Amino acid sequence: MKQRTPVITAAISGIVMLAALFFQPFTAPYLGLVLGWAIILSSVALLVAIASLVVTHIRFIVKGRKGFLFSIILVISFLGTVSLGWYLGLEDPAFLKGIQSILIPLENALMALIALVLMSAAVKIFRVRGWSILTISFGLSALVFLFLNLGFVRFDSNPALSQLVSSLQHLPVVGARGLLIGVALGALLMALRVLFGQEALRE
Amino acid sequence: MSTVDLLLLLAGLVLSLMVFSYLLGDTLLFGIAMYTLVGMTAGFTFLVLLQKVILPMAIYPLSTFPQTSALLALVPLVLSLLLVWLLFKKSSKLSGIPLGFLGGVVAATLIVGVTRGTLVPQLLNIVNAFDPNKMSSAGLPNWIAIFEAFMMLVGVLAVLFVSHHRKNKVKQDAFSHSWLDGLSGFGQMFIGITFGAIFVGLFSTGLVALIAYIQYLVDFARLW
Numbered sequence A: 001m002k003q004r005t006p007v008i009t010a011a012i013s014g015i016v017m018l019a020a021l022f023f024q025p026f027t028a029p030y031l032g033l034v035l036g037w038a039i040i041l042s043s044v045a046l047l048v049a050i051a052s053l054v055v056t057h058i059r060f061i062v063k064g065r066k067g068f069l070f071s072i073i074l075v076i077s078f079l080g081t082v083s084l085g086w087y088l089g090l091e092d093p094a095f096l097k098g099i100q101s102i103l104i105p106l107e108n109a110l111m112a113l114i115a116l117v118l119m120s121a122a123v124k125i126f127r128v129r130g131w132s133i134l135t136i137s138f139g140l141s142a143l144v145f146l147f148l149n150l151g152f153v154r155f156d157s158n159p160a161l162s163q164l165v166s167s168l169q170h171l172p173v174v175g176a177r178g179l180l181i182g183v184a185l186g187a188l189l190m191a192l193r194v195l196f197g198q199e200a201l202r203e
Numbered sequence B: 001m002s003t004v005d006l007l008l009l010l011a012g013l014v015l016s017l018m019v020f021s022y023l024l025g026d027t028l029l030f031g032i033a034m035y036t037l038v039g040m041t042a043g044f045t046f047l048v049l050l051q052k053v054i055l056p057m058a059i060y061p062l063s064t065f066p067q068t069s070a071l072l073a074l075v076p077l078v079l080s081l082l083l084v085w086l087l088f089k090k091s092s093k094l095s096g097i098p099l100g101f102l103g104g105v106v107a108a109t110l111i112v113g114v115t116r117g118t119l120v121p122q123l124l125n126i127v128n129a130f131d132p133n134k135m136s137s138a139g140l141p142n143w144i145a146i147f148e149a150f151m152m153l154v155g156v157l158a159v160l161f162v163s164h165h166r167k168n169k170v171k172q173d174a175f176s177h178s179w180l181d182g183l184s185g186f187g188q189m190f191i192g193i194t195f196g197a198i199f200v201g202l203f204s205t206g207l208v209a210l211i212a213y214i215q216y217l218v219d220f221a222r223l224w
Helices: A004-022 A024-063 A068-088 A093-129 A133-150 A159-195 B003-024 B028-064 B068-087 B096-128 B143-171 B178-222
Strands: none
Touching: A004 A024, A004 A159, A004 B096, A024 A068, A024 B028, A024 B068, A024 B096, A068 A093, A068 B028, A093 A133, A093 B003, A093 B028, A093 B178, A133 A159, A133 B178, A159 B096, A159 B143, A159 B178, B003 B028, B003 B178, B028 B068, B068 B096, B096 B143, B143 B178
């Protein structure tokens, strides 16, 4: 009973939107308007999520929960960024430079850390999942593509070898295409379930 | 270099060094760096959404009241207020209306986007590989193109079969067909190859970032 309102709203808005998308030259103004509303609503949903995150951490600080030091850091950095950005303006060069000089080194360091963590994860996969078709093909593929991507050996002089390497480089496309089609079919099914009122959105 | 620039550079350096403390098993310094990143990113996103989307698209049009554009801007404003109400009352029935609207619009866009943008082009690529013009060169069969086309078709079918077969296998473990297991294994092989290639891509990017970071440290040391 409680979930009837979002399910009915989703079904009606989805079917109307789908009809508008199909009859596009005639429905273009309506489509732009509704998409604008959807952009505003998704932005508000993101704002609500951010506000909820900050409120939760303020609650942790008030209650003195374990690890509340991290919550203090999050709240200070959030409030500092918002107040500085509000005061100086979002496009102020000094503000943007300040944000960049903190965020870019942090993101670069995280990306560099990923290289090191991935290396240990690749070894762990054999320990955790054992030797199977999936793990063996993963390991072999990683070795082969690492070797090919390093570019130490050139195959241009030998056309047959060059053709073989080109065919090898097509192999990941097969799996990626299969996965992509699988994900697309799953998403399509999920969207149809929402339109036919079979999916409880609040869950 | 001004004092502010130097301080900002130092702050970036210290925070990024804190990230690497993860390798030593330290959670305090790593946590400080991560929560700073999350807080600043959330703050910046908050500002961008407010100043670039909410104010110009939902609030400023209201200044032209009672024109049609202002009346139309009232609809997302009311729906937004219902959504914000979620912060105060999580089980509110009314908050389901904007969520439902958003869900419906996303579902409809997804149906059109996925069909036109993913399914049709991907399926067409598989079918186009069987184009007779591609399968022959100078009147002779192009065996490599033929092999690649069949490999693509069988590989994609096998990958799609993997999850279906795994689900059914859990349901009826004793009932197993060897050819179905073989097809599933073939699909798993292609998934492994794809993940291996993606892993190499990610690893190379990480390695480049590591080299750039070392360069950043060297540049900082050169300041003195």
